[in-house]
Amino acid sequence: MFPVGGVSARIQSDRLKAEGMGSYEEAIQFMNQDFQALKQECLEGGWLFEDPCFPAEPPSLGFKELAPYSSKTREVEWMRPTELCEDPQFILGGATRTDICQGALGDCWLLAAIASLTLNEKLLHRVVPHGQTFQEDYAGIFHFQFWQFGEWVDVVIDDRLPVKDGELMFVHSAEGNEFWSALIEKAYAKLNGSYEALSGGSTTEGFEDFTGGVSEMYELRKPPRDLYRIIGKALERGSLLGCSIDITSAFDMEAVTFKKLVKGHAYSVTGLKQVDFRGQMERLIRVRNPWGQVEWTGAWSDNAPEWDEIDPDEREDLHLQMEDGEFWMSFQEFLRQFSRLEICNLTPDALSGDDLSFWNTIKFHGMWRRGSTAGGCRNHPSEYTILQAQCYGYTPQHVLDKPQYKITLLEEDDDPEDDEVACSFLVALMQKDRRRYRRHGQDMHTIGSHTVHKHTGFLPDALIVRAFETFINLREVSARLRLPPGEYLIVPSTFEPSKEADFVLRVFTEKQSETQELDDDISADLEDEEEITEDDIDDSFKSMFAQLAGEDMEISVHELRTILNRVVSKHKDLKTDGFSMDSCRTMVNLMDKDGSARLGLVEFQILWNKIRKWLGVFRQFDLDKSGAMSSYEMRLAVEAAGFKLNNRLNQMLVARYAEDEIIDFDNFISCLVKLEAMFRSFQQLDRDGTGVAEMNITEWLFITMCG
Numbered sequence: 001m002f003p004v005g006g007v008s009a010r011i012q013s014d015r016l017k018a019e020g021m022g023s024y025e026e027a028i029q030f031m032n033q034d035f036q037a038l039k040q041e042c043l044e045g046g047w048l049f050e051d052p053c054f055p056a057e058p059p060s061l062g063f064k065e066l067a068p069y070s071s072k073t074r075e076v077e078w079m080r081p082t083e084l085c086e087d088p089q090f091i092l093g094g095a096t097r098t099d100i101c102q103g104a105l106g107d108c109w110l111l112a113a114i115a116s117l118t119l120n121e122k123l124l125h126r127v128v129p130h131g132q133t134f135q136e137d138y139a140g141i142f143h144f145q146f147w148q149f150g151e152w153v154d155v156v157i158d159d160r161l162p163v164k165d166g167e168l169m170f171v172h173s174a175e176g177n178e179f180w181s182a183l184i185e186k187a188y189a190k191l192n193g194s195y196e197a198l199s200g201g202s203t204t205e206g207f208e209d210f211t212g213g214v215s216e217m218y219e220l221r222k223p224p225r226d227l228y229r230i231i232g233k234a235l236e237r238g239s240l241l242g243c244s245i246d247i248t249s250a251f252d253m254e255a256v257t258f259k260k261l262v263k264g265h266a267y268s269v270t271g272l273k274q275v276d277f278r279g280q281m282e283r284l285i286r287v288r289n290p291w292g293q294v295e296w297t298g299a300w301s302d303n304a305p306e307w308d309e310i311d312p313d314e315r316e317d318l319h320l321q322m323e324d325g326e327f328w329m330s331f332q333e334f335l336r337q338f339s340r341l342e343i344c345n346l347t348p349d350a351l352s353g354d355d356l357s358f359w360n361t362i363k364f365h366g367m368w369r370r371g372s373t374a375g376g377c378r379n380h381p382s383e384y385t386i387l388q389a390q391c392y393g394y395t396p397q398h399v400l401d402k403p404q405y406k407i408t409l410l411e412e413d414d415d416p417e418d419d420e421v422a423c424s425f426l427v428a429l430m431q432k433d434r435r436r437y438r439r440h441g442q443d444m445h446t447i448g449s450h451t452v453h454k455h456t457g458f459l460p461d462a463l464i465v466r467a468f469e470t471f472i473n474l475r476e477v478s479a480r481l482r483l484p485p486g487e488y489l490i491v492p493s494t495f496e497p498s499k500e501a502d503f504v505l506r507v508f509t510e511k512q513s514e515t516q517e518l519d520d521d522i523s524a525d526l527e528d529e530e531e532i533t534e535d536d537i538d539d540s541f542k543s544m545f546a547q548l549a550g551e552d553m554e555i556s557v558h559e560l561r562t563i564l565n566r567v568v569s570k571h572k573d574l575k576t577d578g579f580s581m582d583s584c585r586t587m588v589n590l591m592d593k594d595g596s597a598r599l600g601l602v603e604f605q606i607l608w609n610k611i612r613k614w615l616g617v618f619r620q621f622d623l624d625k626s627g628a629m630s631s632y633e634m635r636l637a638v639e640a641a642g643f644k645l646n647n648r649l650n651q652m653l654v655a656r657y658a659e660d661e662i663i664d665f666d667n668f669i670s671c672l673v674k675l676e677a678m679f680r681s682f683q684q685l686d687r688d689g690t691g692v693a694e695m696n697i698t699e700w701l702f703i704t705m706c707g
Helices: 004-018 036-046 110-115 121-127 180-192 203-211 229-234 305-309 312-320 333-335 381-393 434-440 540-551 557-568 581-592 599-621 630-639 649-659 664-687 697-706
Strands: 077-079 141-146 153-156 160-166 214-219 240-244 265-277 278-288 326-330 341-346 358-367 405-409 423-431 449-454 463-466 474-483 486-494 501-509 513-517
Touching: 036 141, 036 153, 110 121, 110 180, 110 203, 110 240, 110 265, 121 141, 121 203, 141 180, 141 203, 153 486, 180 333, 203 214, 203 341, 203 405, 203 474, 214 423, 214 474, 229 240, 229 265, 229 341, 278 333, 326 333, 326 449, 358 486, 358 513, 381 405, 405 434, 405 501, 423 697, 486 501, 501 513, 540 557, 540 599, 557 581, 581 599, 581 664, 599 664, 630 649, 630 664, 649 664, 664 697
Parallel strands: none
Antiparallel strands: 077 160, 141 153, 214 341, 240 265, 240 341, 265 278, 278 326, 358 501, 405 486, 405 513, 423 474, 423 501, 449 463, 449 486
16 A cells, blocks of 8 residues: 555645745744744743753754763753843844854854845845744744745744853854844754754855755856856845855864965855055955954955055945954955855846846756666766667656656847857756754765756757756755757756655746656556456366365465465566565455455456466566566566556655565566556546546545555
8 A cells, every 4th residue: 555644645735835835925834833822822821932842952952973961062051041141132233243153063154144144134034033032922932934945934942042151052142142043043953953963064055045045156266257246246136145265174174274264164255345446446355254253364354454545434434334253355365265155046036147037937846766766877887778768769767767857948048249049047956854864874965967958860869968967965056057949858866876865956947938847647558357257267277276266166365375476486587575465455356346355266367367467567577587676677567567657656666565676576466456456446436537536435445445
C-alpha cells in the first residue's frame, strides 16, 4: 500500500497553496503554532509562554561544539530579558545596524543579512511584525516571519535566551536592554533545528529568507565592468548586499589582515558615494562588520588623511551616516581586498538593466531520490547513457534519471544596443532543509543545473548541453542566461549520483515564456479481462491445479504463496527472496470475483497467464541479465507492461519495492499486481470516464482495506 496519509496530506497542502497559504499575507504557522491564540491563552492564564517545540534545554543549543555537556555549554542558563535588565525594550529608537553584535556563534553571515535588513524599514517589518513589546500585554511570547523555499512561515518563540556568566551567549545589541536581534536569531535557530545549525553560511541565504528574493554572486577577481553601477542600482532598489574574503586554510578563518579586515567573515555593503578628491571623482563604498568593531584601517578609513582633502561639509555628512563597525574604502581597494559580492534582488525586476521590467516567475518543488531521480551530473559515467538513448529511441526522462523542466522561450529581449537575438532568464536552484540534517552528520550537497537545448540539426532529438553547468555546495546556485528563442530543458541535479534532497527550482523570464515540469501523464493500457471457461484450460494445467488446491478445489493465499515460491525457485536466473503473504493476498484480491478470498480454477489460470507475461517483460528489461532490476530498468519495464507513471509515482514505487536500489522478481510482480488492481478499481469508480472517481465511504474502505 502507498502511504495514504502522506498522499492525502500532500493533496491538502496543494489546495491550501492554491488558496494563497504560504504567501506573506497568509503565512504558514511553523509547527502549527498560532501566535495570537497562544499569546491569548497565556494572558488569560496569567503565565509566561514556554515553547515546547524549542525548549530551553541543551539540545536547542547544538549537537557538536555546542552539544549538551560540552565545555561551551556548561553553566548555560536560559533567562528572559525581564530577568536580565530592569527595563527591557524590543526595539529602542528604531532598528539600526548597531543592534546586531555577534556573540559566540559563527553566524556572521546571518548578522550581516540582518544588518542590511535594517536599511529598509518595510522589509524589516515584514520579518519583524509590528506591535511586539515587553510592556503592554507581555506574555513572554514573540513571533517572526521568514521565507522558506517558496513559502512564508510564521515562527513562534518564547523569550528565554541562553546566557553564560551573566551575558547573552549569542547576538546582542550594543544597547544592553534591546532584544529584537537576539530574539530573531532564536527564531531562525528554531527554524533550522538549533543555534549551532546556523554556524557558517552564505549571506545570501539570510537575505533570501528575509525577503523571498533571488540572489546573484560576483567573484571580485573578475568583476563585470559595470559592477559599481550594478551595486548603486541594487542599493537604490533596496536590494541586500554582502561581501567576504576567501580563506586558504582553516588557520585563516577569522584571521585579521594587516589593515584589520577579517578573512572568512561576512560583511554587509551599506552605501556608495563619489567624492571630489584632488580634482578627480573618487568612488567610495561603505562596508559594515557585524561585530560592531574591528574596522578597516587603510585609505578612507575613519581617521585616514584622505578625509582632510575633501569638502568639510561632505566629510561630516558621510561620517555622520556611519555606525559602529562601519567604514568607507575606495571601490578599487574594495575589489582588491574582498573576494566575493552577493546581491539579493528583492524582486525579479531588479535583475534587469537600467529600466525596470517585469519578470515572469514560476517555481517548482521537486526531489532527488536514490534509485529514481538522483542521477548526478554529467561527469559521472551513468550520464553517458544520454547518447545511447538515441539508439533506443527513449525520451530524455528515461535517460537522465533526474527531474526535468521544459522552458519555451517565445520572445527575444528588447535591447536596441544588442544585435544578438536572445531571451534573458534566470534559473535559481535551492536545496531544502539541509541545516536541519547537520546534527545527523549531513550538510549541503553540491548542486547545479544543466540547461539542455532540444536541437534538430544533428541526430533526431539529440540533446545538446548549452549554457551553464555550475555545481557548488551552497544552499542555492543561480545563473542568468541569454539564449535564442526555442525549447530548453532545465535539469537540476546533485553533483554526485544517489544524493537525496528536496529542492525548489525558480525560473524568472524577462519576456513571454512557458515553463512546465516535463513528466509523463498517468495512464494504464489494461487488456480486457480474459473470458475463459474450464473447457478452455488444458488437462495438464487442470491436473496441476487439482494437486495444489486440495479437496476444496480452491487456492488460498497461503497455498498461492507456496506454489509461487516453489515455481520461482526453479528459475535460477531470477533473484528473489520469495513472495510475501501481503503480495499473494493482493493477487488473490485482484482475481477473486466471488469474494471468497480464494481462487478457483479459472481465476488461477488467468493469474498464471499474467505472471508468465510479466516474467517475459522482466527478462526483456533486465538489460544486464543480473536477475534483478535497477530503478532505471524498472521504469522501462513498468511502462512496457502498460503503466505510464509520473516521476513522483516512480519514486514511490522504488521506495516501496526496492531493497538497496534493486528490485527482485517477486517485488516486481507484486508491484504490477498492485498497479493493475488500483487502476481497475479506479476505472470502475470513474463511471463517466472523466478521469475523476467518486466513491462513498464503503467503496473507499473496500479499496483501501482490501486492495
